[in-house]
Amino acid sequence: MANTLFFVSLSLTIVSAFSFLPFLAHAISSCNGACRTLNDCAGQLICINGKCNDDPDVGTHLCSGGSGQPSEGTCQSSGNPTCGGQSHIRYKCSPPVTSSTPAQLTLNDFSEGGDGGGASECDGRYHMNSHRIVALSTGWYNHGSRCGKIIRITANNGRSVNAKVVDECDSINGCDKEHAYQPPCRNNIVDGSSAVWDALGLNKDLGPVDVTWSMA
Incomplete structure (x- = not known):
């Protein structure tokens, strides 16, 4: 009887341990x-x-x-790329992510042949601009850890939209063919598709617009 109780107890312990593993895997x-x-x-x-x-x-x-x-020195580069005779600053960091992170919303064309340059970093594919998708500055892109994640963007007009992260807005490299000869992004950019701008009710001809964002 004692042996039976021991094996029952041991079995329950093993089952409990394995049932907990999925939670550890996603922690x-x-x-x-x-x-x-x-x-x-x-x-x-x-x-x-x-x-x-x-x-x-x-x-x-x-x-x-x-x-x-982030310390100011960490955000400075050892050299600045030049586009059209103008020097641009590189950034390796972005402001800390909070529940309401200030950013500038810019417009990007994620389709093949668009002004976004090459295919998206997250999946190596081009995307339709009718989808609510964004690229994030290098620091926020965080080595691709936010690929496929959904963020919530809020404009000053009070409208909000959820969008999927599919690309990096490169804050380090630029002024070359891979980046469509555009300068590096600043470190506070949410680069959105036309669908993101439309959902927020913003005029795409205005240029960068102040917004806030957070993880959805």
């Missing part, structure tokens, strides 16, 4: 939490030697007890 780790891929870490943290930590390219200090704001 998002914070500072110093265990990780195996970039998607295992929360926010702008990356997986370094099996633990979630600050990304040196982004310049946050969340895990070292700092303010979490």
Whole structure:
């Protein structure tokens, strides 16, 4: 009888452990939490030697007890690309993501042959501009960890729209054929399709428009 109870108890323990595994697999780790891929870490943290930590390219200090704001020096480049005789600044970081992150909305053509240059970074494909899709500045794109994620964009007119992240708005490279000879993006850009602008009721001829965004 004692042996029977022991094996029943052991079986229940094993079943409980395995039933918990799916939750572990989808857990998002914070500072110093265990990780195996970039998607295992929360926010702008990356997986370094099996633990979630600050990304040196982004310049946050969340895990070292700092303010979490990127330092100004981290955002400066060692060299600036030149388009049409004008020099442009490169950025490796973006402002911290909050529940209402200030940004500038720009217009992008995600179709083949459009002004967006090459295919989308997330999937290597071109996309229809009738879809509500966006590209994010390099720091917010965060090594592709936000690919396929849905963000919520809110305009100053009070209208909001959900859009899918499909591409990077490169804040480091530009002024070349791959980037349709456009300068690098600034570090606070949400580059939206026509459908995003239409859903927000914005005039696409206005140029960059101030918006806020958050993860949906």
